[in-house]
Amino acid sequence: MTPVDPAQTPFRRTDADWWRDAVFYQVYIRSFADGNGDGVGDLAGIRAHLPHLAALGVDALWITPFYPSPMADHGYDVADPRDVEPVFGDLAEFDALLAEAHALGIRVTVDLVPNHSSHQHEWFEAALAAGPGSPERARYLFRDGRGPDGAEPPNNWPSVFGGPAWTRVPDGQWYLHIFAPEQPDLDFTNPEVLADLETTMRFWLDRGVDGFRIDVAHGMAKPEGLPDMEPMEDTGLLDDHGPGDHRFDNDGVHEVHRRIRAVLDEYPGTMAVGEVWVSDDDRLAQYLRPDELQLAFNFKLLTADWDVDELRDAVVHSLATVAGTPAPACWVLSNHDRPRHVTRYGGGEVGTRRARAAALLQLALPGAAYLYNGDELGMPDVDLPDEALQDPIWERSGHTERGRDACRIPVPWSGTAPSYGFSSRAETWLPMPEGWGPLTAAAQEDDPGSVLSLYRAALALRRTSPAFAGEGLDWVPAPDGCLAFRRPGGLVCLLNLSGAPVPLPEGRVLLASADTADGLLPDDAAVWLHA
Ligand code: GLC
Secondary structure, three states: OOOOOHHHOOOOOOOOOHHHHOEEEEEOHHHHOOOOOOOOOOHHHHHHOHHHHHHHOOOEEEEOOOOOOOOOOOOOOOOOOOOOOOOOOOHHHHHHHHHHHHHOOOEEEEEEOOOEOOOOOHHHHHHHHHOOOOOOHHHEOEEOOEOHHHOEOOOOOEOOOOOEOEEEOOOOOEEEOOOOOOOOEEOOOOHHHHHHHHHHHHHHHHHOOOEEEEOOOOOOOOOOOOOOOOOOOOOOOOOOOOOOOOOOOOOOHHHHHHHHHHHHHOOOOOEEEEOOOOOOHHHHHHOOOOOOOOEEOEHHHHHOOOOHHHHHHHHHHHHHHHHOOOOOOEEEOOOOOOOOHHHHOOOHHHHHHHHHHHHHHHHHOOOEEEEEOOHHHOOOOOOOOHHHOOOHHHHHOOOOOOOOHHHOOOOOOOOOOOOOOOOOOOOOOOOOOOOOHHHOHHHHHOOOOOHHHHHHHHHHHHHHOHHHOOOOOEEOOOOOOEEEEEOOOOEEEEEEOOOOOEEOOOOEEEEEOOOOOOOEEOOOEEEEEEO
16 A cells, blocks of 8 residues: 655645535546546546646545445445455555646545445355344345245345345345345444444544445434335435335434544544535434534435526525534536436526526535536436446336446547547547547647646636635526626625526626626626626
């Protein structure tokens, strides 16, 4: 292991709250860049593109799971949380990446997947071998079935990916998997399970990582007795179904977060952000209490349509959530589980125009922001043919849900034909479309009107301009169909969804997502001013 020398990094490793206004960049590792020519992204690919990330101006990375995995859920089925999947590299490659990122002033956070393991984790293999009632089974949620011969699942819970959340093993018992059958849920009432999570955290923290993104952070606790949940039509796809859904947001989960936080507190300057699909402001705020998570993703902006009321509501609720907590808000427009915002906002030129405006909204808001790889290029979703689909959702839904592959297409770097510099080979794990030459980072680099140039300018301003000082915001009057707010440092952000151009407010224009030369802000555009 390469020890990280704090004196070598251009930031202080112990700065306690660097994350409060940081811009994080989500690397979906399979799709970011392929360093070894197998058509799948990897750690070497990330290393090779660190200069792009430094020039973009991000503060930190979140790298999605790169641990040994049979890839039933593309890495979110972890067979060994303390090693590197050979497809992605090895520990030495990870250490080199970490050191190089730190040398460029970029912090590195990694995914922690506590709720479940892979069915190929040695614990689950031991649980199957050991049989009912064994301590090996007690690390997971094995139960006897209901009905004659226990042939019915122990309760009515559905899997998020379709079908029942239970699978029967040859000796007749059933095990719980909120996600795919290859992702058995761990039992967090078992002290061994929590102790092992701490060991995993320390393993990566000791190597020098700066924090974690916590997968399904509202999932680890299950209610006593595993009672039936309220039957619901839509039970899946990473949404919040409220208190009748017993699979998530049980109070016991907070004890797990307190333990996670206690470990982080031993490593000054580290943090965790939770994937918490809980839409009630007060319940979500509980995850942000002083001894729990530092950040929780704001999924209201991620799920909002291009609608002025929805966008305003997303901001208002997210700020209300954090108001009584020590946490800042944490804004996200896209990730590897949801349609990309270019597509969500209508796709094509319209979608891109709106995505440019949304970027200025996201980056003007007080708090932390997460970009998803390709956001900075204006990447859209890609409709794939049936035979190319890989997400387990496609099979498990009986081919009724296409799943999340459309937002996971590899990033185009250069050139005019697939794989656009993503890999040394043309075929990639998800196919890349024709016609993406203009979307590549290389094509956008020197074009001042490109999405990439907009992001670079926005991140540079955010980092250097005094207009961004202070954490709060005040709404200011704006024409119908527009949103406008002012930050304490003097930043004014105006977003126009009114259908017509509107006059620019007072102030010096810092940056705009569209041309404002005539003193007007066009429809579907946003502007930053210093007033
Ligand atoms: C999270 C991840 C998602 C994964 C699921 C199960 O929601 O973001 O990609 O499928 O957890 O681990």
